[in-house]
Amino acid sequence: MTAAASSFSSAVSVGSAHPDSSTGFQSMSPGKFSPKRKAMTYRQHFAASWSAFIRESFDSPEHAAMVFGVDASTSRKWWEGSHAPSGFAVGYAFAMNPAAAAHHLAGDA
Structure with a gap:
């Protein structure tokens, strides 16, 4: 371990x-x-935080889908806050825009 x-x-x-x-x-x-x-409860909170990050950082769900390399339906669910991403997307978010990712995802909000 x-x-x-x-x-x-x-x-x-x-x-x-x-x-x-x-x-x-x-x-x-x-x-x-x-x-x-x-x-x-945390999972629901994280989905809402991720949605806020996506909405602030991208013009549309399609824009987020293109950047993260996911299906349009996946990014729409992120945009709506009904689903949260897997680890690869969170890591990529921190690599692309550390300040915004930290603000929304690391509890700095």
């Missing part, structure tokens, strides 16, 4: 187990506080 993966796994506990008073065994936390719910 790499150092980054190790630090990530120690920072984010999978399962958030807690003792079950009736059995004494560990069980998953309720859905309201589950790690999956937190991840999904």
